[in-house]
Amino acid sequence: MTSLPENPPSLISEDDRDTAVQRLQEAYAEGHISHEEMDEGLDQVLTAKTHSELVSVLASLPELPEGNAGTTSTIAAAGGRIQRRGAWRVPRTLKVESAFGRVRLDLSRAVFEHPVIDIELQLGTGNAKITVPRDAIVDVEGLHTGWKDSRYKTRRRSRPGGPRIRISGTMGFGRLKIRHARR
Template sequence: MRTQMEPRIRVSDGERDRVVQQLQQAFADGRLGPGEMEERLERALTAKSHGELLPLVADLPDAPGRPDTPDDVLRLTTTGGRIKRSGDWQVPRLLYVESEYGGARLDLSEAVVRHPEIDIELRLPYGSATIILPPGATANVDGVRTGWGSVNCSVPGRARPGGLHVRITGELEYGRLRVRASREWSGPRH
């Protein structure tokens, strides 16, 4: 769930980075000219509070603090079954995955991902999850909590310019989380 920015609250480096990425995308889309882009970037990089960041992106799509559109949020739930997504599917900006006793397998390697950063929130008390990312993607799993389970992430944790970055949060009390990059296709198997 996207949180509302409070104008007086100090911003983090991550929040500044997200605004910079949004400005860069707006420039690439032709929404900002070079001079305006340069001015907004300078202000974004020196912003100390949300109140200084908000005006920089208020007139752009996906501005922080705006409500999510239905296409930006997807909730996948089951009680005991396995949640599976693979192939050509559209990945929202925010994906909730919930199953009391089941697990999840999310393959993003062939998926349509419109956002440079996405969030996946897992609620799998007794289940495990495998998330497969496209080559070059990164993932931060620091927000995942386990009791008796484990977290194994074999992709870089810091975002890289131009690549997909996935923030994974949630709880897997007894299950495990595995995050890996896809293996390249080597042709049909005989």
């Protein structure tokens, strides 16, 4: 008969793994690690089974400044419109939740305090339109659409230094339209 160790290593959850992947991607986007270091770290994170394995991967990354840790905001409405425009402060992670109604986010004059912004959409029905700054880099790979596909045409030329906007989440019966601001 074998006995179990007194303190078995704690297994990680998918949320822990996702957070570690996000930290590695942020460190790469902010220039703290090279592409090779990110690839190696992602491989280690995706195969890690315990918290100690995750800690060893993330130990070499710079600490998050106090003001940047966990800046998440949620905009939610059961029905009706969700709209943001003008000079509004964009959090590091913006969650937009709407069962019915349309969403309009105009980021063209928004204030960005972070080089990478995550927008997580959880929309039932209704269309969404997002206007991004002219020099923004947009990633929609994490977005799942049910009924209609999203419309986004990447810019041929963009100046370096713009924010990176990652759009993820789920859209049920609406269409997402993303466009770059003209000015």
